Amino acid sequence: MHKNGFDNAKYLAMQSEHIEKRIAQFGGKLYLEFGGKLFDDYHASRVLPGFVPDAKLQLLLKMKDEAEIVIAINSQTIEEAKTRGDLGITYDQEVLRLIDAFRAAGLYVSSVVLTQFQNQKSAKAFEKLLQKLGIKTYRHYVIDGYPYDVEKIVSEDGLGKNDYIETTRPLVVLTAPGPGSGKMATCLSQLYHDNKRGLKSGYAKFETFPIWNLPLKHPVNLAYEAATADLDDVNMIDPYHLEHYGISTVNYNRDIEIFPVLNRVFEKIFGASPYYSPTDMGVNMAGFCIENDEVCQEASRQEIIRRYLKALVKRREGQSNDSEVAKIDSLMKNNGIEERERKVITEARNKAEKTGGPAASIELEDGSIISGKNSPLLRCNSAMILNALKHLAGIRDSVLLIPKAILEPICKLKTESLGGHNPRLHLDEILLALSISAVTNPLAGMALEQLPKLRGCQSHSTVILSEMDNGTLRKLGVDHTSDPVYETKKLYHGK
Numbered sequence: 475m476h477k478n479g480f481d482n483a484k485y486l487a488m489q490s491e492h493i494e495k496r497i498a499q500f501g502g503k504l505y506l507e508f509g510g511k512l513f514d515d516y517h518a519s520r521v522l523p524g525f526v527p528d529a530k531l532q533l534l535l536k537m538k539d540e541a542e543i544v545i546a547i548n549s550q551t552i553e554e555a556k557t558r559g560d561l562g563i564t565y566d567q568e569v570l571r572l573i574d575a576f577r578a579a580g581l582y583v584s585s586v587v588l589t590q591f592q593n594q595k596s597a598k599a600f601e602k603l604l605q606k607l608g609i610k611t612y613r614h615y616v617i618d619g620y621p622y623d624v625e626k627i628v629s630e631d632g633l634g635k636n637d638y639i640e641t642t643r644p645l646v647v648l649t650a651p652g653p654g655s656g657k658m659a660t661c662l663s664q665l666y667h668d669n670k671r672g673l674k675s676g677y678a679k680f681e682t683f684p685i686w687n688l689p690l691k692h693p694v695n696l697a698y699e700a701a702t703a704d705l706d707d708v709n710m711i712d713p714y715h716l717e718h719y720g721i722s723t724v725n726y727n728r729d730i731e732i733f734p735v736l737n738r739v740f741e742k743i744f745g746a747s748p749y750y751s752p753t754d755m756g757v758n759m760a761g762f763c764i765e766n767d768e769v770c771q772e773a774s775r776q777e778i779i780r781r782y783l784k785a786l787v788k789r790r791e792g793q794s795n796d797s798e799v800a801k802i803d804s805l806m807k808n809n810g811i812e813e814r815e816r817k818v819i820t821e822a823r824n825k826a827e828k829t830g831g832p833a834a835s836i837e838l839e840d841g842s843i844i845s846g847k848n849s850p851l852l853r854c855n856s857a858m859i860l861n862a863l864k865h866l867a868g869i870r871d872s873v874l875l876i877p878k879a880i881l882e883p884i885c886k887l888k889t890e891s892l893g894g895h896n897p898r899l900h901l902d903e904i905l906l907a908l909s910i911s912a913v914t915n916p917l918a919g920m921a922l923e924q925l926p927k928l929r930g931c932q933s934h935s936t937v938i939l940s941e942m943d944n945g946t947l948r949k950l951g952v953d954h955t956s957d958p959v960y961e962t963k964k965l966y967h968g969k
Contacts, residue, residue: 476839476930478524479769480760485529488759490536493678496757497540497644500676500748503668505661506757508649509681513575518682520953521697521774522760530680534581534647541645542584543576545569546655549588549597558652562941566600568651573609584646585610585639589656592616612637614656614663621659621735628742633666653705662739669743676748679729679755684709686723686753687761693774695724696805700781702726703801704794715751723753776932779816782806783955787938790958816955818934821845823957826936832961834858834935836952838866839927848898848961851881855935855943856904859928859950863908866924867917875918876904876911901946928952937961 497504510518512530519527526532534541551565558568569586576583586604588597591613604611614636619626626632639660646664648657661677668675683698695709712725714733729752740747749755764770782802788794806812813819818835825833825845834854835845844865846857860875869875884903888894899907905925912919929951938956939947947954 476523477766477769479764479766479773480522480524481763481765482524482526482529485525485760485763486533486536488762489533489757492757492759493533493537493645493680496676496678501674502644503646503673503675504644505646505648505664505675505677507657507661507677507679508647509657509679510683512649513572515682516953517697517701517777518760520780521694521777522764522770523773524765525760530682531579531581535579537645538581540643541647542582542641542643543647543649544584544639544641544660545572545586546589546648546650546657546660547586547600548655549591549594551652551654552588552600553594553596555596556652562945565651565655566596572649572651582643583609584641585612587612587614587637587639587656587660589614589660590616610640612639614660617659621732624735624738624742627662628666628739633663634670636663636667638667639664658736662736662743665740665743677755678757680757682758682760684724684726685761686712686725686756686758688724688764690724691809693771693778693809696809697774697777697781698726700778700802700805703781703785703798703805712751712753715753718750723751725752725756729755775811776816778802778806778809778811779813779819780953780955782813783819783934783957786958787956790938790960816932816934818843818932819955822934822936832935832937834933836862836928836931836933838862838931851878851885851898852904853898853900853939853943854937855933855939855947855954856899856901858933858935859901860904860908860921862928862931863921863924866927867920869917869921873917875915875921876907880907880911900940901943905946925950 493506508530513528515527515530518525547565547569556565557563558565573583586609588601588611591597601611617627617632648660650657665675665677684695688695690709690711699707699709708727709724710727710730712723712730715721715723733752737747785794785799785802789799818837821835821843822833822845825835825847829847831848832854833845833847835843836858837843842865844858844862846854846861848854849857861871864871864873864875881899884899884907885897889897908918908922912922931952933947933952933954935956937959944954
């Protein structure tokens with residue numbers, strides 16, 4: 475049974491109340507920088523079981539009449555076609571996805587700001603697309619000396635040259651498709667322009683991690699370090715908070731390093747800073763809503779192992795370097811975390827050793843671990859999911875859910891007509907075949923009905939899966955990892 479360690483209802487109530495107080499503190503206008511993912515925050519839901527992946531969205535819905543959303547995107551990431559790793563889409567596509575999702579939920583997206591704008595060709599094309607779609611756009615420019623040259627930043631040649639974003643509601647949420655999008659700089663620009671116009675406004679930051687009122691080495695905070703190993707983020711005791719209040723709190727290096735500069739910016743704009751520490755700037759109440767610390771600690775240890783395996787695969791694929799792997803490896807060793815704590819790893823590797831080929835295993839909610847192996851028609855992960863569905867439906871393992879008469883023509887189509895080199899079926903193809911089989915086979919229908927029970931389950935394969943299969947597992951809600959090994963020795967590992 476999956477146990478909850480986090481009270482999501484308490485979190486929503488506490489968080490909305492705290493934000494309301496912060497709005498009032500600044501005279502009725504607050505620019506709130508939203509860190510992390512506003513939608514689909516699966517990292518938070520994994521390390522804080524009970525946290526709903528869309529909890530931040532639910533929070534905004536509680537305040538939707540007061541809130542408007544501004545999305546910031548770094549123009550250079552558009553030019554470089556940077557992608558969001560978990561979804562496999564570019565940052566500009568993610569902006570469109572976010573707008574659709576916000577609107578579908580009933581939230582007001584007022585505009586998009588293109589930060590670090592330097593007339594990049596792709597950024598200008600995206601700007602035109604947004605304008606054609608009826609979305610207001612603004613440009614914010616590169617400021618020489620940012621973020622340290624405060625005199626230059628807080629001037630007409632600095633923040634003053636940015637477009638002023640017209641907003642109408644008391645809570646302006648700054649979000650983005652990924653890190654480095656310029657959310658904080660956008661907030662500072664707005665504060666500068668508001669002050670020039672004689673308008674009262676303030677700034678706050680909403681970062682779920684690290685959780686400021688948990689210990690520095692708490693597994694939840696360590697999992698955040700593992701998740702951001704590629705960004706060189708390090709959790710630290712906030713020295714400014716400790717000095718001013720005598721209370722030990724946790725923040726991360728970038729916010730601590732930039733705080734003195736940020737404080738000077740506030741002083742330059744307002745005459746005095748409203749904050750004594752980076753922790754003061756935050757509004758996160760998550761630490762007060764942990765109801766079972768043991769559950770959250772165990773979930774976070776598992777997440778660290780997942781992040782380590784993900785980093786190994788990224789390195790094998792040439793998407794990262796040794797430093798990310800080394801950082802997480804060191805974090806694991808320093809805190810006594812070992813791969814074998816992730817049970818599906820051992821089971822998958824044992825299955826591969828016995829069968830002499832790729833294998834995959836999944837741990838179900840009841841603690842059962844079900845495995846699958848490669849066959850002439852199925853990939854190991856496809857076999858694993860079919861076996862898991864049979865187990866959940868109480869169907870004997872020997873029962874064939876999908877006749878060869880359905881599978882073989884699909885495999886033949888892939889190789890002979892569509893030019894594929896591997897006849898084995900991807901997971902989405904198997905699920906489609908299972909759906910077809912369910913028309914005449916009630917057992918196949920019973921198996922399909924079990925799909926929702928896979929959400930939140932853990933799985934592992936002894937070979938790197940295709941992006942297609944990884945994507946299907948994500949859609950099913952399965953938290954998957956792989957060994958950093960390709961199934962073949964080919965140089966190209968496509969379909």
